[in-house]
Amino acid sequence: MDPLFQFLLRLGDNTLVLGHRVSEWCGHSPVLEEDIALANTALDMIGQTQLWLGLAGEVEGKGRSADDLAFLRDAWDFRNVLLVELPNGDFGQTMMRQFLFDAWNVTMLGKLMKSSDQRVADIAEKASKEAAYHVERSGDTVVGLGDGTPESHARMQAALDYLWPYVGEMFASDEVDAAMVKAGIAPDPSSLRDEYDALVTRVLTEATLTKPDSKYAHKGGRTGYMHTEHLGHLLTSMQWLQRAYPGAKW
Amino acid sequence: MYAQLIKTARSGITPRDEMTDQEREFQDRIDRNEKIEPKDWMPDDYRATLIRQIGQHAHSEVVGQLPEGNWITRAPTLERKAILLAKVQDEAGHGLYLYSAAETLGESRDELVRLLHEGRMKYSSIFNYPTLNWADIGAVGWLVDGAAIVNQVALQRTSYGPYSRAMVRICKEESFHARQGYHAIMQMAFGTPAQKQMAQDALNRLWFPAMMMFGPHDSDSTHSEQSMAWKIKVKSNDELRQQFVDQTIPQIEYLGLDLPEPGIKWNEERGHYDFSDPDWDEFMDVIRGNGPCNVDRLAARQKAWDDGEWVRDGLMAHAKKKAAKLAAE
Ligand SMILES: [Fe+2]
Ligand SMILES: [Fe+2]
Numbered sequence: 001m002d003p004l005f006q007f008l009l010r011l012g013d014n015t016l017v018l019g020h021r022v023s024e025w026c027g028h029s030p031v032l033e034e035d036i037a038l039a040n041t042a043l044d045m046i047g048q049t050q051l052w053l054g055l056a057g058e059v060e061g062k063g064r065s066a067d068d069l070a071f072l073r074d075a076w077d078f079r080n081v082l083l084v085e086l087p088n089g090d091f092g093q094t095m096m097r098q099f100l101f102d103a104w105n106v107t108m109l110g111k112l113m114k115s116s117d118q119r120v121a122d123i124a125e126k127a128s129k130e131a132a133y134h135v136e137r138s139g140d141t142v143v144g145l146g147d148g149t150p151e152s153h154a155r156m157q158a159a160l161d162y163l164w165p166y167v168g169e170m171f172a173s174d175e176v177d178a179a180m181v182k183a184g185i186a187p188d189p190s191s192l193r194d195e196y197d198a199l200v201t202r203v204l205t206e207a208t209l210t211k212p213d214s215k216y217a218h219k220g221g222r223t224g225y226m227h228t229e230h231l232g233h234l235l236t237s238m239q240w241l242q243r244a245y246p247g248a249k250w
Numbered sequence: 251m252y253a254q255l256i257k258t259a260r261s262g263i264t265p266r267d268e269m270t271d272q273e274r275e276f277q278d279r280i281d282r283n284e285k286i287e288p289k290d291w292m293p294d295d296y297r298a299t300l301i302r303q304i305g306q307h308a309h310s311e312v313v314g315q316l317p318e319g320n321w322i323t324r325a326p327t328l329e330r331k332a333i334l335l336a337k338v339q340d341e342a343g344h345g346l347y348l349y350s351a352a353e354t355l356g357e358s359r360d361e362l363v364r365l366l367h368e369g370r371m372k373y374s375s376i377f378n379y380p381t382l383n384w385a386d387i388g389a390v391g392w393l394v395d396g397a398a399i400v401n402q403v404a405l406q407r408t409s410y411g412p413y414s415r416a417m418v419r420i421c422k423e424e425s426f427h428a429r430q431g432y433h434a435i436m437q438m439a440f441g442t443p444a445q446k447q448m449a450q451d452a453l454n455r456l457w458f459p460a461m462m463m464f465g466p467h468d469s470d471s472t473h474s475e476q477s478m479a480w481k482i483k484v485k486s487n488d489e490l491r492q493q494f495v496d497q498t499i500p501q502i503e504y505l506g507l508d509l510p511e512p513g514i515k516w517n518e519e520r521g522h523y524d525f526s527d528p529d530w531d532e533f534m535d536v537i538r539g540n541g542p543c544n545v546d547r548l549a550a551r552q553k554a555w556d557d558g559e560w561v562r563d564g565l566m567a568h569a570k571k572k573a574a575k576l577a578a579e
């Protein structure tokens with residue numbers, strides 16, 4: 001498979017799946033302002049998905065649209081990291097997951113703005129403005145809840161402990177990444193780690209949370225080799241109408 | 251409407267010669283179409299009635315997220331998902347402006363929410379009906395936002411300044427929602443036979459509940475008179491319902507869908523469409539809490555509130571710590 005196509009699927013599937021997860025909160029969040037903010041985050045994620053998967057379809061050259069890619073692939077063809085497909089859990093887990101992803105996304109997009117592929121650079125430029133806002137918001141929430149009450153602190157620490165083993169996958173490199181580096185399209189993900197760690201450490205410290213020692217990283221999402229059991233359920237609802245009524249226009 | 255059966259906090263209308271000087275002056279301002287502002291004197295009953303109406307409207311916006319949220323994860327295209335997310339985000343925003351408008355009358359959002367959860371305040375009956383197929387999402391935009399607009403365009407002229415201004419802002423967004431909803435239904439009405447069937451099913455199921463949004467007949471609406479005199483209410487239930495029917499029937503015909511009930515006929519003499527009454531007993535059942543979704547909707551809101559308590563407490567505690575730190579520096 002074309003490495004650029006693979007690479008774009010990874011970006012687009014991350015935002016698709018995370019946007020879907022965040023949208024599950026609609027009308028159920030702790031306070032009206034959060035309903036608005038979560039809907040807004042999901043909306044931005046879906047917007048970025050349209051751009052990444054739209055370009056992926058173009059690069060693939062088989063006439064598949066962003067919708068075809070989102071709604072008509074099965075789980076094994078998804079290339080998102082495992083982190084974003086994990087269930088929402090409580091609000092703290094959702095916001096911790098968001099922060100851990102946003103911090104990666106904003107770092108990655110910053111580099112992609114200088115991509116040798118102008119189409120990638122243009123999308124990154126647009127998306128990075130949103131990502132900067134997202135990471136500020138999710139970071140503030142992590143700080144507010146980490147350094148809030150004993151209960152909110154304990155919940156945020158539990159969320160971090162649960163999610164931390166899924167962070168490493170965002171920095172794993174393989175032959176797709178090597179091809180991107182060679183073409184000057186994207187950086188090696190492992191090269192982003194220091195910048196990411198600096199950002200995350202600053203926020204977690206302010207949040208009085210302890211970064212787990214474990215270096216263990218679950219993986220299998222971005223290669224498509226082995227997703228979690230959660231992804232299939234997500235796709236079941238997301239793809240239902242397109243699957244049940246093939247060819248219909250909506 | 252989003253505010254139905256609002257009990258005016260006064261029975262009957264006060265005759266002019268029984269008003270105090272202050273009340274008479276207040277009524278004169280209203281009759282001159284002046285806006286009443288938060289710091290102005292107002293009768294207690296005017297204030298209380300407005301709080302009920304604005305509060306109920308706000309609750310409707312918030313609870314209204316649930317039937318639409320029911321389909322966000324199943325939206326059939328990325329574009330439709332984005333449109334629906336943006337709409338639901340707008341509705342939550344409307345809730346926020348309206349709670350703020352109620353706050354200018356001295357009633358806090360927390361208190362209004364508490365009354366909602368205790369079942370002592372209502373939200374629009376329409377949101378106690380389920381959304382069962384994707385066309386319902388189109389139909390909600392087209393019919394429910396459509397009906398809301400008919401009412402809210404009139405309310406832009408309401409006498410209370412902050413409420414009137416909130417309506418101006420909200421109406422712009424509601425019109426956008428109604429257009430997008432109609433477009434979604436159009437896509438289905440002109441689509442495959444299965445899609446057309448979904449559109450027809452949504453129309454048939456939501457038609458009478460949309461009619462009910464305007465509230466009972468004027469003749470059965472005991473509390474309207476004083477609210478009309480105060481221009482808290484601007485047009486009567488029956489006037490607004492007729493306006494809605496007249497604008498919607500041609501749209502149904504354009505879609506090539508069957509009319510949702512056999513009583514709909516053009517009446518040359520009146521220059522309006524005739525139509526059948528919804529089942530007003532069913533309406534009263536829904537208002538009393540026995541609609542198909544009342545229990546689930548309220549439970550969902552209550553759960554969101556309860557589950558969110560630690561979050562609100564945590565953020566509040568943090569804000570206090572931060573303020574204390576700043577003060578110490
Ligand atoms: Fe609204
Ligand atoms: Fe409204």
Ligand SMILES: [Fe+2]
Binds near residue numbers: 341395423427
């Ligand atoms: Fe709306």
